[in-house]
C-alpha cells in the first residue's frame with residue numbers, strides 16, 4: 001500500500017520550527033502545501049495543531065495526543081501510532097503527515113513518499129526533521145523557486 005506521505009519544509013540544517021512556530025513563510029511553499037494536502041487526510045501532533053493559525057479548509061484532520069484534549073467535532077483524535085496505522089490501512093486514500101518533529105520521527109519508517117521543501121537558508125531552531133538514508137529513496141526535483149532572495153526547491157522522495 002502506498003498511501004503514507006510526509007510533507008515538510010526544512011532549512012540547510014533540517015530545521016523545522018522554533019517556539020512552536022514555523023521559521024519561514026514562503027507563499028510558494030504554502031501553495032505547494034495546499035496543493036498536496038487539499039481534500040486529503042492531514043495527520044499532525046497536538047503541538048503542530050495548536051500552532052496553526054486557523055483550521056485549514058477541505059482537509060480531514062487527524063490529531064495525535066496522549067491526553068484527553070477537547071477538540072472540534074470535525075477532528076479525529078487518536079492516541080497512538082498503532083491506532084493511526086490501523087486506520088490508515090483501512091482507508092484507501094493518501095494520508096499526509098504534516099508534522100512536527102515528534103510525529104515525523106515516529107512515522108518516517110512507515111512513509112512511502114516525502115514531499116520535502118529544502119530551503120537554502122538557516123535559522124535558529126528547536127525542532128528538526130529526522131536525518132534519513134537518501135540511498136533508500138528515489139529523489140526527483142519537482143520545482144525550483146526563489147522568494148525574498150531565498151532559494152528553495154520542492155523534492156519528492158519515493159521509497160525504493
Ligand SMILES: NC(=O)c1ccc[n+]([C@@H]2O[C@H](COP(=O)([O-])OP(=O)(O)OC[C@H]3O[C@@H](n4cnc5c(N)ncnc54)[C@H](OP(=O)(O)O)[C@@H]3O)[C@@H](O)[C@H]2O)c1
Pocket residue numbers: 007008009010015016017018019020021022023044045046047048049051064065066067078079080081098099100101102103104106127
Ligand atoms: N517546517 C515544517 O514543515 C513544519 C511542519 C510541522 C510542524 N513544524 C514545527 O514543528 C514544531 C512542533 O513539533 P514538535 O515535535 O514539538 O510537536 P508535534 O510533533 O507537532 O506534537 C507533539 C505532540 O504530539 C502528541 N504525540 C506525539 N507522539 C504521539 C503518539 N505516539 N501518540 C499520541 N500522541 C502523540 C503529543 O501530544 P500531547 O502532549 O497532547 O500528548 C506530543 O506532545 C513547531 O515549531 C512547528 O512549527 C514545522
